[in-house]
Amino acid sequence: MSVVLQVAIVVGYLLAALAVGLLAYRLTERTAEDYYLAGRSLGTVVLLFTTFATLLSAFTFFAGPNIAYRFGPEWILVMGLMDGVLFGLLWYVVGFKQWLLGQQHGYVTLGELLGKRFDAPRLRGGVAFVSLFWLFPYVMLQQDGAGSALAALTNGAVPYWLGAGIITGFMILYVVLAGMRGVAWTDTLQGAFMLVVVWTALLWVLYAVGGASTATAALAASNPEFLRLGGGFYAVPNFLSTAVGIAFGVTMFPQVNQRFFAGDSETVLKRSFALWPILVLLLFVPAFMLGAWGAGLGVEMPASGNILPAILAEYTPGWFAAVVVAGAMAAMMSSSDSMLLSGSSYFTRDLYRPFVADEVDERREDRLARVGVVAFALATYAMSLYNRSIEGTWSLFRIGDTAFGGFAQLALPVMLALYWDGTSREGLAAGIFGSQLFFLLTVFQPETWVGGVPLAGSALAGLLEPAFGLFASSYVGGWGANVVGMGLGLVLTVAGSLLTAGRN
Template structure:
């Protein structure tokens, strides 16, 4: 497709998002509850797509096939089943009691919830800092990935600065206009787009390779190890256990996922989401892994990060060019459906967890949140252009960082005996141990540093709570 055609298709997609955002904003009230949590009225389908769209990032199209190219089907084995098990479980064990408590305490953000639960503004600030430190680099990586993909798929017609500007610019317009409702509605559209494209690409590529059997036999002939799981390296016991903890616990600790559960209309909607999640994850993980594995047989010899282009190479080789453009839109949909949620969540935390406590009263929260959406987007876009190496170093460990917060997230809403000192100790010690492990200051005995950080955060929460006096939980 010509550069003009690509730009037009991109324009139509971005225009559709703006239209959906505008429609979501019409007639909505301007209360913080409405803006930050869609009035706590997200029903099953919108809630599922909002969670699923937020959960899926460009990593599905770029990172997963690239990893499968080198490590084979083991990438599916190490991730999809344990996430299918633990994500719905964490929704039940943490999301449901957190939603109940958030309604009771009138909290709009995860940090606000735990800050009110423990009557500790300090805990709110700590959580805000932790969430921000791990989320901003994650956002920057997403924008960089999207802009490079746009440049690559448009044959250089869309330079990274323009691609990044389009992605961040459109996301911030509909997010700041319509808040949670706009991001949830656009996530439905984006989720259908990227999931539909993944399945379509899977069917068309396997058919073009001569069918599923032929595609698998080609891989078997060239490198049979890609179709099996060798228990060595990252698939040996200790890394396997550590990674299982990271990938299964991190999802509930994403503030942008947590806050969506707080937006559920009722528990029936969360129950429906839990039932759908394993099926959705199967559809999300299986196609990119197999396409990456098939790509290893068709385009052998890619080294390191070169394999991140394998999904796009397979699309180029097996799909008509018009569908290739749809692939570009699908990548953007996956990026933007997470980016908008992160922009909104960070802006809501800035208002509710930083600004309101400083002012001593909530006032014009929605107007402030809109400005913060813009400010956050400007920071993310600037960092995406600048690309400081440290940002990507933090993004690599962001999942581990989120995991250190899960003992607090779980115990804080399920254990009445937990104290504010225990909560603060859990966050501080968990993150200190993580930093020490990543820096190589402490031995990790073959486990990933996050394993020890999680253990430290849990023990700190239990031990410090045991020796300090619990306060009453606010009514």
């Protein structure tokens, strides 16, 4: 199959999604509530699938199968059962409360809710800054995944920088035009399409190799440890730390958290979170099993570092592999467009409006939001190229896992703020920023990453070592720093609130 036809299939799919965005543009009012939340009018199917498609990212379609290929299919339990159920519960506990407050007060962002609840503009701005900081690498993740996928599909005929550039260009066009209404519509179509494609891919590969029993027997012969629960990468502390970090992190992702405000009714919220675990398993089981079976079938990891395109190239026709990659890129675009839209709202509502604007001007903010989308997307694209050019490039898994952990630090202080009347602005600030500082010090160790350059043995590393040596990526029993940081945030919020009781 020619490279031109493969690329045409991918671009054709993206153009179809863009056409939906153009239709939505014609129906979108020039107000923040309509642009960012589709007028708070989303029904059950659209809210469920737009949340679903927003999370169908490069982390799911490339990092997930890669992990199953390297460590075994128990990744289904981490991402599927654990985070399908955990996030479904959090959707109700956090999302329903946010929806009620949004209906009462017209909130558009989490920072706006917290800032007005505690009469604290700096807290509002700080939450926005933290969210944008962790959103940046996750948008990079989508661009990196798109560039890698197209390079693998075309055997390098479309280089990484061009593939990443294509997805960046499309998501800029789409978000600038479409707003939440267009994003939600296409997310619904893309989510359904991706479910069909990934199950078709699974059945096709299994048919080609002689069935699930043959694929499993090959896996048992080559990697018998993959069929045993627990141990190694899936040791209980690491397993639970990853699952808890991802579930709580997802709840605080701006593009997900903002959807808590967009539901049409209480019934919509309750139906959506109840159906969530089923939808998650329907996607993750085939995607991750393909990765695990690929190890047993002897499929070699390609230079791109992503196993799914290699499995498809081995056992399915070129046109079908192109369709799957198109769907995966659409999933990345579903994540990216939502991230850019929510990031824009955090910038305009929580940074520009309280600290720069003299008065509220919806139309000026609307224009600024669209300019911000372009600037943010181009900056992440440039950084994704830089990340590829240096030694020690961060993997898709590490980028995603780090962003999940950063967002997870927000979760417990925010939950206390939503449910505990004794929470003070000082306590909330201590919990949020104290846990963020702790997590940053565990992530950016001098021997691993500072500006992309390993510093082990350097003079700077010697100066930093006493401070950074107090922190580690895991603690007693192997528990991850993300979970330890969450616990610290909880303690700081409670202690700070008790010490400052009566000041708010």
